[in-house]
Amino acid sequence: MTSGFPTFVDFFAGSGLVTQGAQHACTPVWSNDICPKKAAIYTANHGTGHFHQDSIENVNGSTIPQGDIVWASFPCQDLSLAGKMGGLAASRSGLFWEWLRVLDEMPERPKVIALENVTGLLSSNGGEDYRLLHKALRARSYRIGPMVIDARHWLPQSRPRVFVVAVQEHFDATDHEDLGPNWLHSDSVTQVITSLEGSVFWSMPFPKNRPKKLSEIIDWEVPVFDEAKTEQLLSIIAARHTSRLKSIPKSQRAVFPGYRRTRNGKQVLELRFDNISGCLRTAEGGSSRQFLILHEKGKWTARLITTREAARLMGAPDSYQLAANYNEAYSAMGDAVAVPVVKHLAEHLLAPLAKLSKSYAKRSRKESARIRLSA
Known part of the structure; x- marks a missing residue:
């Protein structure tokens, strides 16, 4: 100093x-x-x-x-x-x-x-x-x-x-x-x-x-959900967003962040299409954790955003130490x-x-x- x-x-x-x-x-x-x-x-x-x-x-x-x-x-x-x-x-x-x-x-x-x-x-x-x-x-x-x-x-x-x-x-x-x-x-x-x-x-x-764009800071090698969980998430994507996903070229690598919301009594996954994350929040604040829908080489996968990616979205360096527990680190x-x-x-x-x-x-x-x- x-x-x-x-x-x-x-x-x-x-x-x-x-x-x-x-x-x-x-x-x-x-x-x-x-x-x-x-x-x-x-x-x-x-x-x-x-x-x-x-x-x-x-x-x-x-x-x-x-x-x-x-x-x-x-x-x-x-x-x-x-x-x-x-x-x-x-x-x-x-x-x-x-x-x-x-x-x-x-x-x-x-x-x-x-x-x-x-x-x-x-x-x-x-x-x-x-x-x-x-x-x-x-x-x-x-x-x-x-x-x-x-x-x-x-x-x-x-x-x-x-x-x-x-x-x-x-x-x-x-x-x-x-x-x-x-x-x-x-x-x-x-x-x-x-x-x-x-x-x-x-x-x-x-x-x-x-x-940077969201696609530039996420780890593309991080393990994703199994096929059944991915399909379950894809099935609740808002209809207007599903049609936009279908228009993505097979050669395009892309990421679409989203939160689960309840609309008209049904749970839906609402996505962003501007290559930036939605606002990180905590469960205590009334919002769920953020999901990523990933597209690469014509294949769709899904996973939660990682705590290191959350830290990058807050501008913290990769050397910044986080809690080992996912919920604690994400909420922080x-x-x-x-x-x-x-x-x-x-x-x-x-x-x-x-x-x-x-x-x-x-x-x-x-x-x-x-x-x-x-x-």
């Missing part, structure tokens, strides 16, 4: 993909999560030195090392369309308020805050949940800017997420702002922040590199934040804002000293 990097605190750290993405521009000094299975993955990859396994309800902010940047991927279950949409008043997503309590206990509030959650945060309870979050940060003298960023700009996975970046209001950050919406701001963002005091349209460069990836999205945010917005804040603080101290000397 470079000692000049801003310090980074990671709440609800899960399996460590936020730390993985941020560490190139920040120095992690403290992370926490309650789940022992995810904690095992985190510490296997990032060590035990700065990791604190416990519930956020038991964390005292006064004991946490000073973080220039504080990140919190607070639970999404009550904000997700796959959940019960209880919002910030419910037990899981309501842990946001416990995190806020910890923030208030810190000897010095962080210069920059980054919050991550599902896009349902913007629409839950008619947008009231986001407005409550925004006003809570505003009451603590932050300027706040929500963004919707899809991991598909870097990876072959459709994964839109809300990222709320807040910065202390006392310094000028206009070099990192736009006058109006840009590629980071969906209609849902612009609608929910209308008339909210202290709102910011953050600016970042659009990613340049073309993402499905509940994480895509590495290159965090890396982009850290490099182009979070670290620059933190450094700008430090520069402002130095100028303020010099100005105060000058005034005292001249008095």
Whole structure:
């Protein structure tokens, strides 16, 4: 690590993909999560030195090392369309308020805050949940800017997420702002922040590199289901999708990811045809594991997506250590934040804002000293 990097605190750290993405521009000094299975993955990859396994309800902010940047991927279950949409008043997503309590206990509030959650945060309870979050940060003298960023700009996975970046209001950050919406701001963002005091349209460069296709990152040599199980899966493919599969040339190697869904009382396998994965999720979030329908040399086969492929879809390197148990490893990836999205945010917005804040603080101290000397 470079000692000049801003310090980074990671709440609800899960399996460590936020730390993985941020560490190139920040120095992690403290992370926490309650789940022992995810904690095992985190510490296997990032060590035990700065990791604190416990519930956020038991964390005292006064004991946490000073973080220039504080990140919190607070639970999404009550904000997700796959959940019960209880919002910030419910037990899981309501842990946001416990995190806020910890923030208030810190000897010095962080210069920059980054919050991550599902896009349902913007629409839950008619947008009231986001407005409550925004006003809570505003009451603590932050300027706040929500963004919707899809991991598909870097990876072959459709994964839109809300990222709320807040910065202390006392310094000028206009070099990192736009006058109006840009590629980071969906209609849902612009609608929910209308008339909210202290709102910011953050600016970042659009990613340049073309993402790989799903067919380029999967392991074609992985064992597949037996013929009977493959036929059973093929038999429940949605009719409109079956006709598209029949049009695939025999010479074409292709992969079609899909989830099982219940439609009109019947189970169907709904596929994607754009060579990218559907959003990785966890069974706890109300969604099943993702299947792959594979076509090669005129033959159709099927299997589950592997945990290593799931990690690749999150941008984790192949060296990233995962749990041996399939469900644990798959859930850890499905509940994480895509590495290159965090890396982009850290490099182009979070670290620059933190450094700008430090520069402002130095100028303020010099100005105060000058005034005292001249008095």
